[in-house]
Amino acid sequence: MAEFVEKRCQDMIPELEQMEKLKLFDKKEIRSIAKKLKEYEYKIQRHTKTKEDYLRYIQYEMDLLKLIKQRRDKYGITQKRSVIDYGITNKMNNLYKEAISKFQDDIRFWVAYMKFCKHVHFHSNINHMLGRMLQVHRDKPKCWHIAAYWELEENKNKHSARQYLLRGLQIHPNSQLLYTDAFKLELDNRFATTSANAENSEKEGHIDPVPTTDDSEIPVPLKTAFFIYQQAFDRIKDIKFIIVLLNITNEHDNTKPLQLKIICDMIREYAHEPLMWDTLARRELQGLAQPVSDTATESENADQKSLRARITSCNEVYQTAIKKIKTVEIWSLYIECLLEINRDLRLLPNLKRKLLKTALMQAHRVKKLKEEHYLRWIDILNADKESNKNDEGMRKKLDEVLQGATDVLPNSVGIWHARLNHLLQCDLEKEAYAIFPEVTDKFGEKALPLWKLRFLHAQLKSWDEVEESYQAALKYPSIAKDVKASWLEWLVLTKGIRAARKAYDDLYLQPLTSLEFHKKMISLELIQPEIMSKYVRRPYEMAIMHFGTHDTSIWLDYIKYEMQYGEPKKASDIHERAVKTLDSSLTYSFIRDYGLIMAKPDSIK
Incomplete structure (x- = not known):
């Protein structure tokens, strides 16, 4: 070697x-x-x-x-x-x-080599390498795609690209990637391909279309693309893939007959699929070609259809769909489309809002509305309520929707938050407060945002109501853990440090305390005009007792306090205790950080 x-x-x-x-x-x-x-x-x-x-x-x-x-x-x-x-x-x-x-098994080398050869203009090397790659990786549709792409984009050789794709489809007759490539290629090349070329392609034996629908209405330039589509439709039973092919035809001019064939096949084969109906409805909205029975209407130029007519037609398709398919998915697609329509209210705002509100109410009544759509609807109803403050009917409607929403989606914190917020804004505190035990038992610590909403509302009312709300929250251990720190802060701001110290003495003995609770008490002691070490050290010691095994920050903060406000000589004692107490996996990082503090004591803030 x-x-x-x-x-x-x-x-x-x-x-x-x-x-x-x-x-x-x-x-x-x-x-x-x-x-x-x-x-x-x-x-x-x-x-x-x-x-x-x-x-x-x-x-x-x-x-x-x-x-x-x-x-x-x-x-x-x-x-x-x-x-x-x-x-x-x-x-x-x-x-x-x-x-x-x-x-040879790593396709990355082949792709990287192609890029390299392209960069340095070794094009002849690529042509030789493609053949080798396909011998080794003929089982990977992606490789046939790469070969066809090279021939089409770099060599500008559509014939060779077609051969690669058709050979690839022989080996991978269920490849969506290869069918998509072949379909695009034939649409791009449809006017350069005569009917004789199409026959030659069939005779080469690379793809043998099995017609399932009458193709007499398909123009000659679209025949080859139609045959490929038919083969794909028969082989691959996936509505998403068929929609992809349909969308590809939208990008090409003069493909209306082919679009109509695809749509007819979709309606026949996938009438049970929500995505099929969603596609039909959106095509109505865009004014694209649709199969119709009325020849007079059929001949009408889609571009001439008014916006009102297109929106109405789109809505009618969805209304037909929700009668045939009774699933959450179809309702979600329906409402998402209407929400998109309502993003631009410069034209026909009343029609757009009316259709959306009607659909939301329909979905609510049949209990098929998703959480995100309930929340959007609640925002709309709140806006309507604000613009019509004296309308009691608006408030009752919002009441009804919110109650129904929590019945349909009882495990949604967001829906309960919206309902409680509505009750509190309407000064229905008694009714709102009665709900808190239920939601706290249901959600545990996830109910914290609901309690924060109550605290915020209580602060706008009176100190007594705030205290009552905090005391109610502290009865639930899952909530109390996260509420204790803000309770101490509120006491200091309203009643002074002595009240906070008394509350701290009562609360630290209770189970499920958090490190934040002890740190909050420390920070409140440190902002007092006169810092008293005995009161500062107590929360430090309590925090160390509960969290000193798995957290180095509290030890380091304690050391910094003694060096800045207390007795610097105690720092070494705290260091020794920490080394003995901390988990062995944390000892090294603690000693390192302690060394940095001692090396630059003046940097302690």
Whole structure:
């Protein structure tokens, strides 16, 4: 191996000498480059080779070539390009070939090599490599896609691209990717393909369409695309894929007959699919071609249909769908479409709002409305209530919707939050407060946002109501854990530090305390005009007792306090206690952070 590596390194010497002679690099840099190249050569010649060794070697050569180009441009050096630049490029080419030969199963090497060849204009190499890749990876539809894409986009050879796709479909008759590519290709090329070409393609045996519908109405230029679509429709039973093909036809002019065929097939085969109805409805909204029985209407230009007519037709399709399919999905698609329509209210605002509100109420009555749509509806009703403050009917309607929403979706915190917010805004505190035990038992700690809403409302009323609300929350351990800290803060602001200290003494003995609770008490003590160490140390000690095993921050904060406000000599004692108490996995990081504090005591804030 060593002799082989030395031989390859010797072959590099002329290039390196030319680099030094042209002053692209100095002697020190040349030695560094030679050393690096030798290291990479040894790595790729080892008995056990890895993909990463080749990738790093290729990347190094690529970076070296970029650097040479930069220095050529900087110093205006143009000589010896064929010796230096081409030599490195050729070497990268050989490295890619070696890597592909040794790791044929990794498609990344093949794709990377294609990109490399494209970059350095080795196009003939790609044509040879594509054949090899497909021999090795014929079982991967993606590889047939890559080959067809190269022929179509880089070689501008539609015939070869078609052959790759049709051969790929022979091996992968259920590949959505290949059918999509072939369909696009034939639509792009439909006017360049005569009926004779289409017959030749069939005779080659690559795709054998099995007609399932009458194609007499399909124009000759669309025949080949239609045959491919038919084969895909028969093979792949997936409404999403058929919609993809339909959307592709929308991007091409003069494809109306093909669009109508696809839609007729969808209606026949997928009448039970919500997405099919959603597609039909949205096409009505966009004014796209639809199958109709009235020939007079059929001949009408879709672009001439008014916005009102298109919206109304779209709504009618959805109304038909919800009678046939009684699922949450179809209602969600219906309402999402109407919400999109309502984003622009510059034209026909009343019609758009009316359709949306009607659909929301219909879905609510049949209990098929999703949480997100309930919340949007509640926002709409709230806005209506604000604009009609004296309308008692608006308030009652919102009441009815919110109560019905919590019945349909009893596990939605967001819906309960909206209902409680409505009751509190209407000054129905008694009715709202009666709900809290139920929702707290149901949601546990997830009910915290509901209690925060109550605290906020109580603060607008009176101190007594705030205290009553906090005391009610503290009865529930799952909520009390997160409420205790804000309760202390409120007491300090309204009743003073002594009330907070008394509450702290009562609360820290209760189970389920949080570190934030103790830190809040510490911070409240530290903002007092006169800091009293005995009151500050107590929450520190309580926090250490409960959380000192798995949290280093409380120990470090305690040390900083003693050094800044207390007795600096106690810092070493706290350090020793921490080392003994902390989990072994945290000891190293604690000692490191402690060392940083002691090294710069003046930086403590």
